[in-house]
Amino acid sequence: MANGLHVAVVGATGAVGQQMLKTLEERQFPVGQLTLLSSARSAGKTLQFNGKEVVIQEATPDSFKGVDIALFSAGGSISKALAPEAVKRGAIVVDNTSAFRMDENVPLVVPEVNEEDLKAHNGIIANPNCSTIQMVAALEPLRQSYGLKKVLVSTYQAVSGAGAAAINELKEQSQAILDEKEFTPEILPVGSDKKHYQIAFNAIPQIDKFQDNGFTFEEMKMINETKKIMHMPELQVAATCVRLPVVTGHSESVYIELEQSGVTVQEVKQLLAQAPGIVLQDDPENQVYPMPADCVGKRDVFVGRIRKDLDNDKGFHMWIVSDNLLKGAAWNSVQIAESLIKLGIVK
Amino acid sequence: MANGLHVAVVGATGAVGQQMLKTLEERQFPVGQLTLLSSARSAGKTLQFNGKEVVIQEATPDSFKGVDIALFSAGGSISKALAPEAVKRGAIVVDNTSAFRMDENVPLVVPEVNEEDLKAHNGIIANPNCSTIQMVAALEPLRQSYGLKKVLVSTYQAVSGAGAAAINELKEQSQAILDEKEFTPEILPVGSDKKHYQIAFNAIPQIDKFQDNGFTFEEMKMINETKKIMHMPELQVAATCVRLPVVTGHSESVYIELEQSGVTVQEVKQLLAQAPGIVLQDDPENQVYPMPADCVGKRDVFVGRIRKDLDNDKGFHMWIVSDNLLKGAAWNSVQIAESLIKLGIVK
Known part of the structure; x- marks a missing residue:
């Protein structure tokens, strides 16, 4: 992690996605490389991150090659289709949709409550519902x-x-x-x-x-x-x-x-x-x-x-x-990513 | 009641007072004479009732001479000062403020629930809080x-x-x-x-x-x-x-x-x-x-x-x-007045 982590944000243009980028900046999260992903509709647009323009790409299975942590917030069907592909390619997924929350193989984590559950992850970690x-x-x-x-x-x-x-x-x-x-x-x-x-x-x-x-x-x-x-x-x-x-x-x-x-x-x-x-x-x-x-x-x-x-x-x-967009979504997801580093799960 | 009842509305210009007049009209309440009362500030203004203009008068103890039913909704301090005066002059008061609600000598009535409590009145009947x-x-x-x-x-x-x-x-x-x-x-x-x-x-x-x-x-x-x-x-x-x-x-x-x-x-x-x-x-x-x-x-x-x-x-x-302005206030008050007639308490 000398040069930081490769972080992907899926659904970067959404209300939560934008807050994820802002929170990664504010927390000075160790982002070495940032990949912004979305549907084909938003691909080609750019977003600012730490003062630099980043071009949004269409999310495909191969988008996750080399990604360390992928933050998903683009709807349940996108997560169901692409989160397992991201895991196959070595990424740890923090998923903000309801797709995997009640899956018994997926930890559902609020760091103040059950950070230790992260240790039992199988590639996907679910971010709970905002409320x-x-x-x-x-x-x-x-x-x-x-x-x-x-x-x-x-x-x-x-x-x-x-x-x-x-x-x-x-x-x-x-x-x-x-x-x-x-x-x-x-x-x-x-x-x-x-x-x-x-x-x-x-x-x-x-x-x-x-x-x-x-x-x-x-x-x-x-x-x-x-x-x-x-x-x-x-x-x-x-x-x-x-x-x-x-x-x-x-x-x-x-x-x-x-x-x-x-x-x-x-x-x-x-x-x-x-x-x-x-x-x-x-x-x-x-x-x-x-x-x-x-x-x-x-x-x-x-x-x-x-x-x-x-x-x-x-x-x-x-x-x-x-x-609800921060602790209820973006911040809890980034906080999970911080816990993954703290616990040595992501290095 | 051959020619209808003499009804007074205290606080006629307020949000609830206006709904009281509208409800009396809609329910074709047997109003023979209508006295509209308010603070000195609104006295002299007119309001429409059943197509006629009625001049608002400043509420004083003697305003209630000859009144059968007085509907109060002008704040607790007005009710505390004038409701007993209205009762002294023979009126039955239906009070929409919190002034007398917990007084053990005052029935607190929602007609669907405890209409029978009206029979034990001592001149004042309290309309409960809207919620x-x-x-x-x-x-x-x-x-x-x-x-x-x-x-x-x-x-x-x-x-x-x-x-x-x-x-x-x-x-x-x-x-x-x-x-x-x-x-x-x-x-x-x-x-x-x-x-x-x-x-x-x-x-x-x-x-x-x-x-x-x-x-x-x-x-x-x-x-x-x-x-x-x-x-x-x-x-x-x-x-x-x-x-x-x-x-x-x-x-x-x-x-x-x-x-x-x-x-x-x-x-x-x-x-x-x-x-x-x-x-x-x-x-x-x-x-x-x-x-x-x-x-x-x-x-x-x-x-x-x-x-x-x-x-x-x-x-x-x-x-x-x-x-909250109707069942929570104006309608429940008029409904109490209707119950008073139905039960023969006001004739």
Whole structure:
């Protein structure tokens, strides 16, 4: 690694891909060579990295020759097709799609929670769903100290999780409504689903498609991924996922039940104030609490509104906010890459 | 009542007051004489009612002479000062503020839930908090059939609950952000609190001021009012209340635990489909669920996303939406007035 690593970014032009490049720069990640990959449509375009222009190439199996780490964020079908090809050619893949997350041979990693799982990788490492990452990062210190029995989460999710087109839709719709003009929803809640609804000045209780059990895939991702990351198949988890007219920054209203009784709010606050990757913002008297508008561009997970349930001594409520494009996606992926170096898995 | 009732509306020019007049018209409420009252500032202005102009008068104790029913929605301090004066002069007061809600001598009424409590009135009847009303209306049929043990709610509340100035702030801020111009938050989350935050494209986890226990007053209203309306001091209730960039329409992500086990989702749906004041909107396959943008101007409470908890046979999740200015305020007040006639309390 004397001359740095050969890093490939697949889906470089997307909302997350752009944040990956920015994060690699900000973290001064040891990039010796950078390969930017995309669909044929974006090939030939250029992007800036560390002050130099890099030409985007069409992603093919042979694009990964000589690549040390490939960061994938170009949709599940691209990952399914090309991640195994990248591995065959010697790359370690950090995949930001849902393609491999529940594969038992694939570690699903939030470094603050289960960095050690990286050691068991078989070439592909999955980056969890954005709303899962920020929640488990905040809950892990509590699980370690007091045990965790139950998690009930209601999300307040930003449109950037649905991509750049969804951001445009929110902005254009907002302007149309302010101007009292007509508009036709075309993207949200789910581009590929049958119906599309107004997102501006509205709240849509659907993210991703519905499963037969009435939960959406997004909700089931939060449930199943949380259990896998925390190695707690027995953990009780439920989620209601809601899309909001917010550009970036997911918020979560979380209720948890600890195993241990007698824990105080002060103890929970102290624990989270010292936890890696967590910023405690919890001072009700001075109206200090996390908000999506404040978290944009920051890599941390912000936690506030911590209070004990009035009926259950083991129950706590809290409000967890993070930039869904950073800790929820690009930063967690780059952080996994940093852990791979730290653990000596990539040399 | 041959010639109709003498109705007074206190706070006629406010966001809720205007909806009260509209609802009285739509319901063809038997108004024989209408007295519109406000602060000195608005006195002399006129409003339309049933096609006629009515001049607004400054509210004083003697304004209530001869009034049968007085609908108050002009803030807690006005209600505290003038509601007892109205009662002294023979009026029955339906008060939409929080001034008397937890007074044990004052019935707190949602007609679908506890209409009978009106019989024990002492002149003043309290209209519950907007977010409480829609929740208890939806949960009461379940309580009656299966028993209710626990309620955990996370709200998604519209700015119109904070008045007309908050609506303007949301619209002006949204335009400023779309135009990339500077702006200064001045009203939300709480006009009289120390700090004000951006509401456009954001989510603020504070509605009303904070209490010493870390919960906001809005959250404690939901907790205490729910217990009082349902006559269940032992009910376990917790709330997290969040303000969103939505003009009108409160949404609620609600988790409940029933007393009875073995209840199916289908049974819950059937019960709610037949319940008074409730509209079931729950067809995931066809992406049918309630949303605030669809509920505006409607008097019903809309319920969807009903599903059984994956870990607890007695646990259910649901999504409850209603127009906070109508069922949450103006309509529930007029509905109470209709019940007063129906029960023969006002003749």
